[in-house]
Amino acid sequence: MTTLTTPPPSKERAAPPGGKRPSRLRLPARLRRVSLPYLLLLPALLLELVVHLIPMGVGIVMSFKELTQFFIRDWGAAPWTGLDNYKLSVDFDAPVGEALLHSFFVTVAFTVLSVGLCWLIGTAAAVFMQEHFRGRGLLRAVFLIPYALPVYAAVITWSFMFQRDTGLINHVVHDQLGLTDSRPFWLIGDNSFVALLTVSVWKGWPFAFLIVMAGLQNIPKEQYEAAAIDGAGMWQQVRRITLPSLRPVNQVLVLVLFLWTFNDFNTPYVLFGKSAPEAADLISIHIYQSSFVTWNFGTGSAMSVLLLLFLLLVTAVYLLVTSRGRKTADV
Amino acid sequence: MRRLRALAALATVTALSGATLTACGGGTNTGGEGSNASPKTLTYWASNQGPNIAADKKILAPELKKFEEQTGIKVELEVVPWSDLLNRILAATTSGQGPDVLNIGNTWSSSLQATGALLPWDAKNFKAIGGKDRFVDAALGSTGTEGKDPAAVPLYSLSYALYYNKAMFKEAGISKPPATWDELVTAGKKLSKGGKWALGAEGSNLVNNIHQAFALGKQHGADFFDAQGKPTFTSDGAVSAVKQYVDFMAKDKIIAPGNAEYAQNQSLRDFAQGKTAMVLWQAAATTFEAQGMKPDEWGVAPVPVASGKPGAERQVNSMVAGINLAVFKNTDNLDGARKFVKFMTSDAEQARLNKAYGSIPPVTAAQKDAAFDRADTAVLRDTLRKSAAPLPQVPNESQFETSVGTAIKKLFADAAAGRPVTAESVRSELSKAQQQMPKS
Numbered sequence: 001m002t003t004l005t006t007p008p009p010s011k012e013r014a015a016p017p018g019g020k021r022p023s024r025l026r027l028p029a030r031l032r033r034v035s036l037p038y039l040l041l042l043p044a045l046l047l048e049l050v051v052h053l054i055p056m057g058v059g060i061v062m063s064f065k066e067l068t069q070f071f072i073r074d075w076g077a078a079p080w081t082g083l084d085n086y087k088l089s090v091d092f093d094a095p096v097g098e099a100l101l102h103s104f105f106v107t108v109a110f111t112v113l114s115v116g117l118c119w120l121i122g123t124a125a126a127v128f129m130q131e132h133f134r135g136r137g138l139l140r141a142v143f144l145i146p147y148a149l150p151v152y153a154a155v156i157t158w159s160f161m162f163q164r165d166t167g168l169i170n171h172v173v174h175d176q177l178g179l180t181d182s183r184p185f186w187l188i189g190d191n192s193f194v195a196l197l198t199v200s201v202w203k204g205w206p207f208a209f210l211i212v213m214a215g216l217q218n219i220p221k222e223q224y225e226a227a228a229i230d231g232a233g234m235w236q237q238v239r240r241i242t243l244p245s246l247r248p249v250n251q252v253l254v255l256v257l258f259l260w261t262f263n264d265f266n267t268p269y270v271l272f273g274k275s276a277p278e279a280a281d282l283i284s285i286h287i288y289q290s291s292f293v294t295w296n297f298g299t300g301s302a303m304s305v306l307l308l309l310f311l312l313l314v315t316a317v318y319l320l321v322t323s324r325g326r327k328t329a330d331v
Numbered sequence: 332m333r334r335l336r337a338l339a340a341l342a343t344v345t346a347l348s349g350a351t352l353t354a355c356g357g358g359t360n361t362g363g364e365g366s367n368a369s370p371k372t373l374t375y376w377a378s379n380q381g382p383n384i385a386a387d388k389k390i391l392a393p394e395l396k397k398f399e400e401q402t403g404i405k406v407e408l409e410v411v412p413w414s415d416l417l418n419r420i421l422a423a424t425t426s427g428q429g430p431d432v433l434n435i436g437n438t439w440s441s442s443l444q445a446t447g448a449l450l451p452w453d454a455k456n457f458k459a460i461g462g463k464d465r466f467v468d469a470a471l472g473s474t475g476t477e478g479k480d481p482a483a484v485p486l487y488s489l490s491y492a493l494y495y496n497k498a499m500f501k502e503a504g505i506s507k508p509p510a511t512w513d514e515l516v517t518a519g520k521k522l523s524k525g526g527k528w529a530l531g532a533e534g535s536n537l538v539n540n541i542h543q544a545f546a547l548g549k550q551h552g553a554d555f556f557d558a559q560g561k562p563t564f565t566s567d568g569a570v571s572a573v574k575q576y577v578d579f580m581a582k583d584k585i586i587a588p589g590n591a592e593y594a595q596n597q598s599l600r601d602f603a604q605g606k607t608a609m610v611l612w613q614a615a616a617t618t619f620e621a622q623g624m625k626p627d628e629w630g631v632a633p634v635p636v637a638s639g640k641p642g643a644e645r646q647v648n649s650m651v652a653g654i655n656l657a658v659f660k661n662t663d664n665l666d667g668a669r670k671f672v673k674f675m676t677s678d679a680e681q682a683r684l685n686k687a688y689g690s691i692p693p694v695t696a697a698q699k700d701a702a703f704d705r706a707d708t709a710v711l712r713d714t715l716r717k718s719a720a721p722l723p724q725v726p727n728e729s730q731f732e733t734s735v736g737t738a739i740k741k742l743f744a745d746a747a748a749g750r751p752v753t754a755e756s757v758r759s760e761l762s763k764a765q766q767q768m769p770k771s
Contacts, residue, residue, distance in 0.1 A: 073425065188747065
């Protein structure tokens with residue numbers, strides 16, 4: 001990578017004043033100025049190419065192949081199948097497509113609820129933490145614990161708590177509070193969606209809290225003071241000052257949360273293992289199962305490409321819609 | 332400016348969702364056999380056999396030391412947990428960067444053979460380890476697709492048995508362990524009361540589900556695959572077998588509903604704590620002892636069959652369970668790997684290792700050791716000899732484990748939630764499983 005950095009400017013300076021330098025080294029100042037940022041970006045771009053774009057290209061190629069255990073050792077030799085893998089994935093009348101569509105809807109519902117709750121809880125906590133009170137620092141640190149814990153350890157602890165017969169959740173919900181007639185299952189059946197959502201929100205909201213809190217720091221105090229003088233109450237201040245000022249922050253926050261949640265693999269995998277219950281069959285784990293558990297790597301790749309296209313579309317629409325209102329401010 | 336930011340965001344999405352795509356990227360490697368480029372070392376992936384990884388290391392380390400003293404070859408040992416093993420092998424297969432020698436589950440033999448990454452055990456290779464006829468036939472039946480050179484060599488053999496709690500049986504007035512399923516259900520109804528249950532199950536453990544369904548399938552005349560290797564999951568026999576197993580919870584109510592979410596051997600814990608009276612398991616003795624149960628507190632009997640007399644064909648009452656030893660084709664120490672396999676399958680090591688793990692040696696001569704005449708090991712040994720059958724040796728076996736295992740997991744979840752389990756619902760789940768199988 002070192003060879004790709006810009007030529008050291010010191011060399012030019014070292015040239016004797018007025019001395020004749022080889023003309024090929026002399027770039028017009030304007031060109032140099034324009035190209036410098038790109039040269040500086042080059043190492044990162046190359047890394048991006050090697051780490052993301054090339055493997056992604058490989059994945060796209062794979063999606064057009066019949067890639068099973070017979071060919072994984074030399075996947076280049078796998079026979080081409082054209083669009084077969086895609087057809088299989090989107091044939092919603094057959095089990096493979098039907099299951100993919102189902103997991104897609106589960107993922108959409110899960111993502112909308114999880115992102116919404118993360119944002120709501122994170123924002124409420126951040127607004128609340130603006131006030132000065134005793135123990136604020138401690139509380140703020142406590143809030144960040146879920147964010148700081150290793151995901152695997154945290155989720156596995158949740159899975160223990162969700163055990164039907166020995167878990168803490170049923171101990172509280174059923175034994176102590178008597179909210180249910182019998183001990184519900186959390187890790188199999190329909191409740192698994194609730195379990196997954198709970199862990200996801202628990203894991204995700206501190207990030208929203210952190211980002212919103214940072215955003216709040218940037219709102220000048222004077223605005224609130226002025227509003228207070230004009231007679232605006234707490235709720236009006238939140239609605240008229242806080243939320244509009246947080247808009248650029250929220251725009252990025254929601255997008256990032258959306259992408260993370262939509263693609264979340266660790267939480268369902270640690271919670272449910274290789275085969276998630278139908279109610280909590282997130283698309284990431286579904287694709288994993290298609291590729292790595294049933295060894296249908298071609299179909300798995302096709303599903304990944306479809307997921308990628310969907311996420312690109314959503315992101316593009318999202319950016320278009322959210323940035324429309326800000327056009328005038330930006331230009 | 333705005334466009335650039337959008338572009339950056341799009342790039343981020345691409346990168347994030349690329350993760351799923353990139354995960355299966357792999358290199359290519361040549362198909363030739365390995366070399367002897369580094370004759371002084373071997374890497375060995377052992378599957379986790381004992382109660383934990385530390386126990387495995389303790390059992391294996393002195394043996395590997397012995398091998399080093401005999402041959403001067405140093406073996407680097409890594410014990411891999413079961414849950415990771417297949418993925419690790421797949422990764423090693425695609426990258427070509429794997430161990431020299433490794434343990435594989437014997438049911439995966441044919442699937443892994445299809446990748447072409449494992450050294451075929453032809454006549455020459457078998458000769459190097461003392462010949463094929465040293466091994467028990469049933470164990471050799473789980474080393475690869477029929478008609479091809481085996482992809483692995485049997486190392487530890489296991490079979491299923493019925494473990495029962497003597498005191499609970501006595502208390503319920505049951506004099507002997509059930510030999511037929513009818514007897515098991517009748518006894519089960521006597522035992523399932525007062526918060527205690529008759530039979531343990533691991534409803535969320537896909538592999539265990541498959542093992543139970545396979546043995547019951549044999550008893551119903553179903554194989555799950557036809558002679559051409561095509562799946563036949565929805566045959567009447569297969570449906571009846573799966574339904575019979577799930578019905579122990581759904582209809583007979585002799586399995587606790589909570590077992591539907593078990594996947595971490597919790598049913599063994601329940602058994603050791605006297606909460607369930609029976610489990611169908613492979614060599615569970617060491618686990619029960621580790622959990623504080625005394626050997627005379629439980630009995631071991633053959634898994635029931637409809638006729639009461641285990642044997643061949645419809646009297647099959649267990650799959651041939653076990654671990655095989657395989658060599659990666661592209662090893663840098665081919666001769667050393669063969670020497671190591673020879674060492675591990677030698678009579679003396681076979682007796683020693685299988686004794687330590689509570690399994691049965693797949694090497695005939697080693698079975699003569701008195702240790703395998705103990706009541707529990709004798710049942711396992713006789714089952715292997717007379718009434719066990721290998722799981723279908725087809726390339727899609729590992730997919731079968733997942734798809735049908737998942738179907739049974741769903742049916743157990745239905746049973747636990749009180750939803751009806753009918754022949755139709757069983758057939759429908761099995762049909763979905765079958766359609767998810769790769770076409771090849």
